[in-house]
Amino acid sequence: MEGYLDTFGNVLKAIRKERKLTQKMLSQDICSQSVLSRIENGEELPNVLVMQQLCQRLGVTMDQVMVYNSVNVKETDILLESMAYHFGKKEYEKLDELLQRPGLINQLYLDTDIQLYFYYAGSCEFFLHGNCEKALSLLKQGLSYTFKLDKMHVSKEEVQLISCIGKVYGDMGNLEEAEQYLKKSIYLFYRLPNQRGSAELTKIFYNYASFLYQKEQYTLANEQIDCGIHLARQKNSFYYLEELFLLKSRVLHQRKEEQEALTYQQLSAEVKRIANFG
The missing domain is CATH 1.10.260.40 (lambda repressor-like DNA-binding domains)
Incomplete structure (x- = not known):
């Protein structure tokens, strides 16, 4: 006993x-x-x-x-950590290789681990293979493992999945669905307990800001960009900081603030240089 x-x-x-x-x-x-x-x-x-x-x-x-x-938890955890590393570095080819391992899905027993599998698989389909339909299907399948509308506590992975679904919808031209999911991800972010916020969530601000930029809603886009930059700095992370700086440069250019736009373009290049060096 x-x-x-x-x-x-x-x-x-x-x-x-x-x-x-x-x-x-x-x-x-x-x-x-x-x-x-x-x-x-x-x-x-x-x-x-x-x-x-x-x-x-x-x-x-x-x-x-x-x-x-009863399973080899340590081996599975190491594999998931490796996938998370490649995902965080945007090394989608290496991530895709791990996802193609025979029997991988059968090694995962927790719903959250299976959810991550579909999150990573959907991201590879989108960023690596450019298959929006398949990416959307995989991302929605991943979300379905844990997310319910009446959940008291949502996870950062669920927030990211919702944001990515919105991103894919936007690229497919379904702007109404895209905005619904992207707004939902931001709303849920602010329902996360403070200690659960993480650097990976800077991506949801970039996704929504990119959508707003495409709609020429530059003021709103700039607000979301600043939220993402603030979170990245708060977490001392470069994750999506390069993209946020570059997008802010484009927003400032549209607003005819050329000098500041140049500054953020240079900041984006510097972050890219540091990240590549690291």
């Missing part, structure tokens, strides 16, 4: 941290925070109802928690 307690508690804790939830957020209206702490530390066995409710809030089934214990 002690081994089971350790196993269930450790896995519960690992999934909670993966979801970026605090003990207070997970336990709210289910059990006390102190009870959850004892469960995670293997000091208490939860009753079935509590187990079900905790799993439901985490977006996994009890079976998935049990399976999660």
Whole structure:
């Protein structure tokens, strides 16, 4: 029984941290925070109802928690970290190679891991292969694994997926759907707990700003760009900073602010140089 307690508690804790939830957020209206702490530390066995409710809030089934214990978690985590690295560096060819590994999808047991698989696959279809229809299908499939309209807590991955779906819709010329998804991603970003914000979310501001720029809504585009730049600087990250600087330069050019436009063009080139050097 002690081994089971350790196993269930450790896995519960690992999934909670993966979801970026605090003990207070997970336990709210289910059990006390102190009870959850004892469960995670293997000091208490939860009753079935509590187990079900905790799993439901985490977006996994009890079976998935049990399976999660028996697989080679470390190997899967290393693979996911490698994919995340290539994705963050926009190395889509290398990412695509990992995604093509035989049986990869069968190595993933958590809904969030499967969601990431479809997120990465959809991104490769869009950026690498230029297949908007397939990209849209994969991105929507990834979102469906965890997202529900009445969810209390959304994840940064869900926000990014919604933004990317909007981006693809925009490239397909479906502007109404594009704007709906892009606006939704910004709205959900501001519902994320502060500690869950991450540098990767600068991309959602770039996506929406690009859409607004294409619609010649330069003031609104500039506001979104500044939000993205602020987040990148707050997180000390170069992720999408080059693109944001370049887009701001174009916005300023449209507004006839040529000197400042040149400054941001130079900043974009400098970020690109530093990122390539790194």
